[in-house]
Amino acid sequence: MRIGVIGCGKISSIYFKNLTQLTQTDVVRCADLDVERAKEAAARFGVPAAGTVDELLADPSVDLVVNLTIPAAHVEVGLAAVRAGKHVYGEKPLAITTASAGQLLTEATDAGVRVGSAPDTFLGAGLQTARALLDEGAIGTPLSGAVFMLSPGHEHWHPAPDFYYQPGGGPLFDMGPYYLTGLVSLLGPVAAVSAVATSGYATRRTPQGREIRVEVPTHVNAVLEFEGGATVTAVFSFDVPASTIPHGIELYGSDGTLVVDDPNNFGGPVLVGGRDVEWREESLRTPWSADSRGLGVAEMVEAIEAGRDHRASGALALHVLDIMESIHTAAERGARLPVASTCPRPAPFTGLA
Ligand SMILES: NC(=O)c1ccc[n+]([C@@H]2O[C@H](COP(=O)([O-])OP(=O)(O)OC[C@H]3O[C@@H](n4cnc5c(N)ncnc54)[C@H](O)[C@@H]3O)[C@@H](O)[C@H]2O)c1
Structure with a gap:
């Protein structure tokens, strides 16, 4: 195409x-x-x-x-x-x-x-291997999870970082889509959210000393309740100077724990552990582990030509956006909010034709 x-x-x-x-x-x-x-x-x-x-x-x-x-x-x-x-x-x-x-x-x-x-990283080898393991029952019933995206902000490397601090930016709207799309692919849609959000700094500076006005929350603590019953704690921040907590997704199930590396990347590692078993690194099930941005476009083209639904869909992205908007609103109101939209859990992906 x-x-x-x-x-x-x-x-x-x-x-x-x-x-x-x-x-x-x-x-x-x-x-x-x-x-x-x-x-x-x-x-x-x-x-x-x-x-x-x-x-x-x-x-x-x-x-x-x-x-x-x-x-x-x-x-x-x-x-x-x-x-x-x-x-x-x-x-x-x-x-x-x-x-x-x-x-x-x-x-x-x-x-x-x-x-x-985008993001199409959820079609990558890491998140699709995690998806296959979950579907095979590797950790039993998923009960809860945790994701932490803690960073000092993008003004330290991006040549034009202002949009990261304007509506549509912030750590939730910028980085949240990777984690939330990955989680919806793993666990299905989100039914309700609660949150507390703050802005650590009213203004920030680029490495060249130029001032950027902050118009969005830059530290967001959220709890996600999935339709399937699992709950996930999620923290997104541009206010953390340094941290030892990795940028991955951890899911805790009735029979074990599943860990997948940074959902901003396409690869692994993917680990499975349990109460009485050593951590085991799983072999990746698909070849899409390098930076494959555009994979979602190619999958969409194949789907259009075959007359089937594409996976990195507008409906999925709308639900992820609705989750993020609901998190910001829940934080403003100090309330637990239902997420109005839903979407089908995207089908597993093993590769292009
Ligand atoms: N930079 C990254 O590492 C990165 C990673 C993943 C996703 N993204 C996403 O990619 C998008 C672009 O980010 P970026 O970092 O490349 O930004 P950027 O500012 O470097 O580039 C955006 C480009 O779009 C052009 N543009 C803006 N408005 C336009 C319009 N109305 N019509 C035509 N051109 C227009 C600008 O002139 C600019 O060249 C954002 O949505 C961002 O969230 C960025």
Whole structure:
């Protein structure tokens, strides 16, 4: 399928690298608000055409738009793609609000095109091996779990970090999608949340000394109640100078514990342990352990061509966004809140055709 990439910033390199190599995806054009940036990307990755967003959307040879713009532009660009009759797969989060994400999904359904969304790391070898082990009963019934994403914030490495501290950013909206999508793939949808959230600093500074105003919570403590009955403690922070707690997912079951490495990555290790047994590192069940960003696009293309549902779907991303929005609202109100949306647990993934 012919792909047009909109947004040629920091994350675009790995997409261009992978999408120009995968057989399912043929990158025919790219665009950015900064047209020079799009032209540079095209020259670097051998993309035949580059220019403005309007030119890309008017190009009848583009079937699917990969939207790699900043979160605040995801819906605007997604809607423009849908209105141009193109499928769209976007970076996370799907949108800044569930209301605007809902409009994108409704318009796409009406237009007969698909919406897909990152993260696709849940299709990687680590989380899919964990999924297979859970489904095989390796830890019995999942009862509870814990995830900790503790970091000092992205201004220390990102060239344009302001969006991480504006609505649509913060540790929950930026990093939460990896953990929450992984958890929904493992445990199914979330029914209710409780939370306490704080902002450790009103302003922050880039390494060059430029000030960034903080408009979102930067330390979020949440409890997730899954429809299936398990509860998971989740902490997302940009306010932690250093920590020894790893960025993984731990699930505690009736018969053992399952640990999978950082859901921001595609690989392992995946460990299973228990009361009276040594930790055992499991062999990964699929080859997708390197940085495979774009795998979700290729899987979506195969699904469209086969007429089946794709896994990194708009419905999954909307539910994850709704969980995040509900966490922020629960923290503001000091209340336990039901999560209004739900979604099917995505089917296991063993590889592309
Ligand atoms: N940087 C990372 O490591 C990383 C990792 C995973 C996911 N992401 C996600 O990828 C997305 C992009 O992040 P990034 O780090 O590449 O940001 P970035 O700021 O480096 O790049 C974004 C690009 O989009 C362009 N853009 C913004 N609004 C636009 C619009 N309306 N139309 C066309 N182009 C527009 C900008 O000019 C810029 O070139 C975000 O949603 C982010 O959450 C980033």
